[in-house]
Amino acid sequence: MSAVSVLRAGPLVTLQDAGWQGTLALGLSQGGVADTAAYAQAHALLGHAPGGVIEMAGFGGSFRFNVATRFAVTGAPMRVQIDGVRLEWSAVYRAEAGQTLEIGAAETGVYGYLAFGGGIAHTPVLGSCSTHRASGLGRVFAVGDRIDVYTDPKPHRFNLRLPRLAHHKTALRIVPTAQTHLFPAETLARFTQTEFTRAPRGNRQGVGLESPHGFSLTDGQSITSETVIPGDIQLPGDGTPVVLLADCQTTGGYPRIASVLPCDIPRVAQAEPGAKLRFTLLTLEQGIEAERAARKALARLDATCVPMVRDPADMQDLLSYQLISGATAGHEGKGE
Amino acid sequence: MTSDSAFPKIVHVGISGLLVSFDSVMSASANRAALQFHASVKNDPIAGVLETSPSLVSVFVKYDAIGTDPEVLKGHLLDRLQAKDWYQDAGPPTRLWQIPYSLDGPQVNEVAQMLNCSPADCAEDISSTDLSVLTLGFAPGQPYLGSLPDPWGLPRMQGINPQVPAGALVTAVHQLIIFANAAPTGWRHIGNVAFRCFDPDRAEAIAFQPGDSVRFHQVSPSEINALREAPDGLGGARFEVRA
Numbered sequence: 001m002s003a004v005s006v007l008r009a010g011p012l013v014t015l016q017d018a019g020w021q022g023t024l025a026l027g028l029s030q031g032g033v034a035d036t037a038a039y040a041q042a043h044a045l046l047g048h049a050p051g052g053v054i055e056m057a058g059f060g061g062s063f064r065f066n067v068a069t070r071f072a073v074t075g076a077p078m079r080v081q082i083d084g085v086r087l088e089w090s091a092v093y094r095a096e097a098g099q100t101l102e103i104g105a106a107e108t109g110v111y112g113y114l115a116f117g118g119g120i121a122h123t124p125v126l127g128s129c130s131t132h133r134a135s136g137l138g139r140v141f142a143v144g145d146r147i148d149v150y151t152d153p154k155p156h157r158f159n160l161r162l163p164r165l166a167h168h169k170t171a172l173r174i175v176p177t178a179q180t181h182l183f184p185a186e187t188l189a190r191f192t193q194t195e196f197t198r199a200p201r202g203n204r205q206g207v208g209l210e211s212p213h214g215f216s217l218t219d220g221q222s223i224t225s226e227t228v229i230p231g232d233i234q235l236p237g238d239g240t241p242v243v244l245l246a247d248c249q250t251t252g253g254y255p256r257i258a259s260v261l262p263c264d265i266p267r268v269a270q271a272e273p274g275a276k277l278r279f280t281l282l283t284l285e286q287g288i289e290a291e292r293a294a295r296k297a298l299a300r301l302d303a304t305c306v307p308m309v310r311d312p313a314d315m316q317d318l319l320s321y322q323l324i325s326g327a328t329a330g331h332e333g334k335g336e
Numbered sequence: 337m338t339s340d341s342a343f344p345k346i347v348h349v350g351i352s353g354l355l356v357s358f359d360s361v362m363s364a365s366a367n368r369a370a371l372q373f374h375a376s377v378k379n380d381p382i383a384g385v386l387e388t389s390p391s392l393v394s395v396f397v398k399y400d401a402i403g404t405d406p407e408v409l410k411g412h413l414l415d416r417l418q419a420k421d422w423y424q425d426a427g428p429p430t431r432l433w434q435i436p437y438s439l440d441g442p443q444v445n446e447v448a449q450m451l452n453c454s455p456a457d458c459a460e461d462i463s464s465t466d467l468s469v470l471t472l473g474f475a476p477g478q479p480y481l482g483s484l485p486d487p488w489g490l491p492r493m494q495g496i497n498p499q500v501p502a503g504a505l506v507t508a509v510h511q512l513i514i515f516a517n518a519a520p521t522g523w524r525h526i527g528n529v530a531f532r533c534f535d536p537d538r539a540e541a542i543a544f545q546p547g548d549s550v551r552f553h554q555v556s557p558s559e560i561n562a563l564r565e566a567p568d569g570l571g572g573a574r575f576e577v578r579a
Binding site for chain 2: 126227291
């Protein structure tokens with residue numbers, strides 16, 4: 001019997017993992033989870049190596065557990081309930097057989113993640129189970145789907161949460177890329193002084209950045225197509241920069257003004273339409289140090305998990321808890 | 337060799353990439369250099385390189401931002417660049433494709449007009465040119481094929497065609513592309529093939545390699561339709577490896 005049944009799914013609920021490695025030369029971009037930090041958080045909570053997870057863009061769905069299964073929810077906070085009881089986000093729980101998990105719309109951000117203990121069972125293609133819809137790769141979840149999971153190595157690790165990360169208002173860190181040197185210093189300065197608005201159009205391939213005055217390479221130069229990577233900020237002809245994300249094509253012919261540090265890409269991916277974004281330009285050395293620090297922080301996530309503190313009023317199973325330690329022999333006070 | 341002594345050159349692509357460029361514009365020799373350099377680094381690895389990816393005239397080199405010093409890696413790449421003249425012809429291609437196509441795209445008359453010739457003349461050019469896979473990109477297994485004779489230096493369209501089907505044969509800038517998936521494009525749609533660039537059910541999910549030689553031969557649209565069912569998933573394409 002499958003561990004989980006899909007009762008309802010939003011329009012963009014897909015199977016993702018860390019994506020493809022070593023496939024750029026084949027025309028297949030890395031893909032994988034749009035928010036790598038949320039992916040790391042899910043597995044820190046679960047306490048095991050990363051595997052296949054459900055990525056929910058904008059809206060989640062309803063999932064029924066057919067067997068007792070652990071699950072973690074991270075990324076863009078969504079309204080989450082189990083059998084009608086509200087749960088906290090950024091936490092790991094254990095669901096019992098027969099319970100139904102409902103995940104609603106994202107309150108802020110774009111991508112929420114639902115991960116199961118043991119990871120979602122899948123057949124990788126070219127080394128990954130990630131979903132690249134245009135190529136027919138991966139899995140888009142829909143009503144009636146059944147989800148199997150691998151054996152859970154830590155079935156007793158649940159009711160833990162990660163402190164919610166403070167919503168960053170700091171500037172996104174960018175570093176030079178292939179065509180940065182073609183831009184005049186004034187253009188780069190203006191870029192880092194601009195408050196951009198995340199455009200309405202955007203998806204797993206990239207998001208547009210709107211601003212009062214556009215950006216372009218002077219003389220309208222175009223470049224011969226070359227490999228582009230997530231984080232690269234392209235300037236297409238219409239003046240609206242585009243930050244490339246996980247599913248971006250492997251090659252592009254537009255000049256790139258800078259590249260967002262890998263550790264800051266999640267914040268771009270999670271910027272919803274209308275969100276304000278600013279950038280700060282680092283040297284490569286500064287960028288490497290920032291990335292190193294971010295990676296260290298991710299490696300410490302396991303230890304950052306803390307037990308849930310639950311309001312007794314919410315604990316429907318209160319009677320099953322032993323609130324007073326110890327036991328009496330039953331005959332105190334008889335004056336012996 | 338390229339006429340511009342600034343090339344080959346290496347620039348940074350963020351904190352985890354280096355781009356080795358062999359020219360600023362497309363040319364057969366620069367493309368050869370890119371493909372041969374990519375093959376060299378792939379077959380004779382350089383410490384710290386996670387993967388390489390060739391494009392028309394450059395090679396992208398990916399490394400671990402934290403574990404590898406980019407300046408040291410740049411030095412190794414420069415040593416490899418100096419090992420030989422990468423622009424030099426390495427001899428005849430060893431992997432050869434023959435691919436049937438139909439010249440029934442909605443823009444074939446438009447292209448013929450731009451070339452000041454008949455559609456039959458277009459077919460003649462396509463069928464008689466030794467093309468090669470200049471690079472794979474945009475989608476899994478999607479080949480950029482070149483180069484067509486001079487008149488075919490057509491610009492991309494001003495607007496975008498919102499969708500060409502998988503298998504569409506499109507043209508611009510002396511090149512042809514076979515589209516792997518239905519997708520928008522600024523290139524003109526002149527024909528169709530039954531060959532699938534990417535087929536996970538096939539023994540070789542991605543069959544093309546950069547540098548492969550490709551010859552097209554014209555067949556009727558109904559033949560192309562029939563070839564889509566070819567059990568080997570190659571849509572009538574024939575492939576051979578020459579010693």
